[in-house]
Amino acid sequence: MAITDRAKAANSKAILVLRNLDEEFVSENGYKNAAMQDLRKRDSIVCKKCNLDNEIPSFDVRSMQCRGCKWIIWITADTFYHRVRLFRPRVVIMRWLEMGIIVSANQAAKLLTVSNDTVNLIYKQVGIVVSKLMLDNTVEEPSFYCLDIMDRRSTETPAREPAVAEEFEIQATAKETTDSSNDFDIRITLLNENEQSIFEVLDDKEKSFDQISEQSQLDSSVLSSTLMSLELYGLIKTAAGGRFTRNDVQTATALKDKTELKNQKTLVTTFIYFIKDYFQGISRKYLQLYFSLHWLSFDRQRWKINSLRNACASHPHISYDETLTYVTSPIVRFVPG
Numbered sequence: 001m002a003i004t005d006r007a008k009a010a011n012s013k014a015i016l017v018l019r020n021l022d023e024e025f026v027s028e029n030g031y032k033n034a035a036m037q038d039l040r041k042r043d044s045i046v047c048k049k050c051n052l053d054n055e056i057p058s059f060d061v062r063s064m065q066c067r068g069c070k071w072i073i074w075i076t077a078d079t080f081y082h083r084v085r086l087f088r089p090r091v092v093i094m095r096w097l098e099m100g101i102i103v104s105a106n107q108a109a110k111l112l113t114v115s116n117d118t119v120n121l122i123y124k125q126v127g128i129v130v131s132k133l134m135l136d137n138t139v140e141e142p143s144f145y146c147l148d149i150m151d152r153r154s155t156e157t158p159a160r161e162p163a164v165a166e167e168f169e170i171q172a173t174a175k176e177t178t179d180s181s182n183d184f185d186i187r188i189t190l191l192n193e194n195e196q197s198i199f200e201v202l203d204d205k206e207k208s209f210d211q212i213s214e215q216s217q218l219d220s221s222v223l224s225s226t227l228m229s230l231e232l233y234g235l236i237k238t239a240a241g242g243r244f245t246r247n248d249v250q251t252a253t254a255l256k257d258k259t260e261l262k263n264q265k266t267l268v269t270t271f272i273y274f275i276k277d278y279f280q281g282i283s284r285k286y287l288q289l290y291f292s293l294h295w296l297s298f299d300r301q302r303w304k305i306n307s308l309r310n311a312c313a314s315h316p317h318i319s320y321d322e323t324l325t326y327v328t329s330p331i332v333r334f335v336p337g
């Protein structure tokens with residue numbers, strides 16, 4: 001896969017920053033101490049056994065005794081660093097992000113000599129922490145705005161379906177539970193090239209699959225998945241015998257507000273370029289977490305040096321299972337960049 005110029009530039013910066021950090025922290029132990037210092041900034045630790053508040057010692061320890069019940073309390077317990085063996089990858093990745101340097105999981109794994117899984121886990125945990133901090137200045141939009149970049153399969157992808165089927169499925173489920181007639185208007189502005197050409201071929205007269213295929217010149221596998229998405233968007237109807245027409249009642253209103261709706265979609269455009277430049281494509285499942293990385297990539301006012309480390313140090317532990325079962329909701333939240 002081709003590496004974009006933007007990603008190349010980020011990789012070179014990442015290497016320099018890594019070199020500087022290795023000089024500053026010297027060894028894995030140095031990185032560990034830095035993380036421990038972050039954790040000691042917390043006011044106190046509540047003992048799990050007796051619920052007593054304990055002051056955190058200022059000297060360098062990983063564990064302490066509860067002043068009430070004498071139970072051994074680990075400074076890292078239930079924190080971002082819970083059971084972490086290697087601190088260097090975490091501290092380095094957080095510094096990269098605090099500097100707006102985005103490195104793909106592959107590249108980060110190479111630079112840090114850890115597995116892709118380790119990097120992916122760190123990215124997901126950081127992403128979860130950061131997405132919870134997106135309270136002010138956020139925009140909420142339907143996840144299908146990002147359909148173009150959802151090309152990686154995940155555990156949520158239906159069997160034998162392309163990666164985007166995950167989005168169709170979640171939208172279909174959302175449709176069942178809410179009245180989505182309002183967001184219908186948006187959909188027409190989101191059509192990709194194929195969808196648009198098929199939509200233009202269709203009118204209020206019923207057409208068969210073969211007729212549409214002939215007029216649109218799309219091969220039948222592309223055509224059938226495209227028809228499926230148009231139908232899920234509610235833009236077309238299937239009549240008896242597998243014949244298709246436009247869903248006219250709705251398209252009339254949809255076309256009216258096209259300009260306004262285009263503006264709304266523009267908000268995610270920079271995000272889509274961000275994904276294409278750094279990750280090529282993503283799975284739908286983790287879409288929201290990539291919005292976290294995007295925010296980190298451009299907002300230097302909010303994300304200064306050590307700000308991410310502090311945010312993570314004061315966040316409770318996010319387990320591996322929690323990252324596995326994470327699923328982006330049909331409405332994503334993001335800071336427009």
Ligand SMILES: [Zn+2]
Binds near residue numbers: 047048051067068070
């Ligand atoms: Zn205790």
